[in-house]
Amino acid sequence: MKPVSVLLVDDHPVVREGYRRLLERQPSLSVCAEAVDADSAYEAFCRHRPDVVVMDMLLPGASGLDALRHIRQRDADARVLMVTMHSGASMALKVLQAGAWGYVTKSSGPKELVRAVLAVSQGEQALCEDTRQAIETQRLADPVAVLDDLGPREVEILRLVASGHTSDAIADALNLSEKTVRNYHYAIKSRIGVRTDAQLVWFALSIGLVRVDDVAAALPFPVPGLPAGRCDD
Missing domain, CATH: 3.40.50.2300 (Response regulator)
Incomplete structure (x- = not known):
């Protein structure tokens, strides 16, 4: 290669x-x-x-x-x-x-x-x-302040990802390419100091960007701590 x-x-x-x-x-x-x-x-x-x-x-x-x-x-x-x-x-x-x-x-x-x-x-x-830990510390101290570091487009993509939308669905909704959406997705995780999509969802929940019901409804399986969603859909 x-x-x-x-x-x-x-x-x-x-x-x-x-x-x-x-x-x-x-x-x-x-x-x-x-x-x-x-x-x-x-x-x-x-x-x-x-x-x-x-x-x-x-x-x-x-x-x-x-x-x-x-x-x-x-x-x-x-x-x-x-x-x-x-x-x-x-x-x-x-x-x-x-x-x-x-x-x-x-x-x-x-x-x-x-x-x-x-x-x-x-x-x-x-x-x-060391930088990841610094961002994580800031996020835990004041998660809403971390949101201020995201642009409007990033906040919207964060909300859609946390609500269970796929990259292609988000691309269609926002008139973006899937590659651009994936780039935003990676950038958002780094900026708020999380590694996984599960952590991304909990962050969005913690600051009130999405509702528990919205997240649960998007899941194809029940998760402890969340109300049952549309698992039979």
Whole structure:
């Protein structure tokens, strides 16, 4: 199989060399280009069309967040993994809301970075463990505040998913492609700090976005703690 192509964006040559050596130890990964700032990152992305962009948040001039937004304007399907010193939930959620597919802190181990790159290349959201825990803590402290970090479209898709609608049904209802709906689905789970659809449903229930009756009615089988739905339909 063709290796996953990676664009490295960091203004420190030693850091880029470290990333290159780490990633290219994996037969399935190949660094296709490097960039030192937001402008050169955009140019390299347009020229090489990498499968994954691994980008530092702090760049000279425009930030990595600015570069992310610029790249996403060019290609809404661009897969960017942000690497940063900040493990706080607020910054992670801001980056994910801007369209990043992953968020890894520089305190993460080398294996965690490799796993994140591979996950993003396969269309999966990737969060390092300390950031995931920070988001989970914030979600438990004030779940409604987490909802504020989602856009109107994401809130609507969250409601529909939690109500039991399939990706193709949501795509038809909102006039979107199934791929776009699946991308939203992955992004929503990362931004609210959950891993499974079951956790997604309980989150939606906890903030009152869906009713227990609506969730139960959508299930083809009874679930302890929920009233029986239309199991005989």
